[in-house]
Amino acid sequence: MSPSIPQITRSLHTATRTSPVVAVLYQAIEPPIINGARKPRKPGGYQDSGADIAYTLRNHGIRVLTPSTSPNPKDQEGWCFPDTETGILSAIHQGATHLWANTILFSSHPLQTSQSLTTSPPISIIGQPPALVESFDDKAYLNNQLRLHGTFTLPQSWLIRSSSSDTIPTIIDSIPRYPVVGKPVRGRGSHGVKVCHDRATLETHIASLLDESPIVMIEEFLTGEEATITVMPPSTNTPEYWSLPPITRCNHIDGVAPYNGSVAVTANSRAVTESEMHDASSYYGPVMRECEQVAKLIGATAPIRIDVRRFSEGSEFAIFDINMKPNMTGPGRPGREDQTSLTGLAAAAVGWDYGMLLHRILDGARPLDRFRDYRNPFA
DSSP states (O other), X not given: OOTTSOOOOOOSOOTTSOOOEEEEEEOOSOOOOBTTBOOOOOTXXXXXHHHHHHHHHHHTTOEXXXXXXXXXXXXXXXXXXESSHHHHHHHHHTTOSEEEEOSOOOTTSHHHHOGGGGGSSOOEEESOOHHHHHHHTOHHHHHHHHHHSSOOOOOOEEEXXXXXGGGHHHHHHTOOSSOEEEEXXXXXXXXXXXXXXXXXXXXXXXXXXXXXXXXXXXXXXXXXXXXEEEEEOOOSSOOSOEEOOOEEEOOOBTTBOOOTTTSOGGGTEEEOOHHHHHOGGGOHHHHHHHHHHHHHHHTOSSOEEEEEEESSTTSOEEEEEEESSOOOOOSOSTTOTTOOOHXXXXXXXXXXOHHHHHHHHHTTOEEHHHHHTOOOTTO
């Protein structure tokens, strides 16, 4: 086992602690427009992975509340509460002590603003603070802060703003070489991400992205191996941020790793072996440490998943995308035995099945007041 990976200890749910009563929330609220851009809403609002979480926790001895009395394991509906104020309060009134926020959060979300939650019994939250998500889901803002507050390895990038349309040709003129990647500053999965091999293609793609968002990000295209690294937050068992093993990715489509809803991650991803990680020329260790520093710098309270890619084959890695809400799909429900996520693959590499991964994430739950008290360290 890599020395960077803590030994697995018994779950936090011991006889000396009050057993949690969990309610999983799904995305029922349309994300607001933030700085002119709206994060695309996932069809179904993450009910599929929410049902996986609820079903598996229940089967692993955790008391899980559901809005339906006896939800069908084959269906995603009925396992999760909507993340509206009414849905959240319904879960609390039924006895929930822990709310698993399997949804997209933002500063005006009820988990942050509802006064009714402050008069209810003590509640703990599994997820990132809404203020953190709102700030750092903006790829341009986060990349700029990383450049200002660390020595992180990042690709060269440019920003296109609809409010400064007269500067767009000048910015494009400054791009030294193609291909480049155009993408929205608030995206989901591979939505809107395109490798552009020439100026004409880039200009067309920029125009389409500006129809959705007033800001577009352009990055140099990294041609080497792509990998993704899940960073776990501090917990009762492990006091520091630490990385699960990297997952290396292949079989890209037009230079971009496809969204896992279209192509199962098991078809194009695998865990890096221990010998590969210990090879000094592989550069896995340094980028894992960088990813841990990112999580520490922003104060993540739940797992984050960071996508990295080599500048060229055999070179060092650069960080190119930071995901505040990793996909939590997992096996267990009938018909989903082959389902997993990139984080699930990484967890399996340290001997955790899906249930153990969920237990470890549950271990990181934060009291509501601490969850709400989060402050952007750069503001």
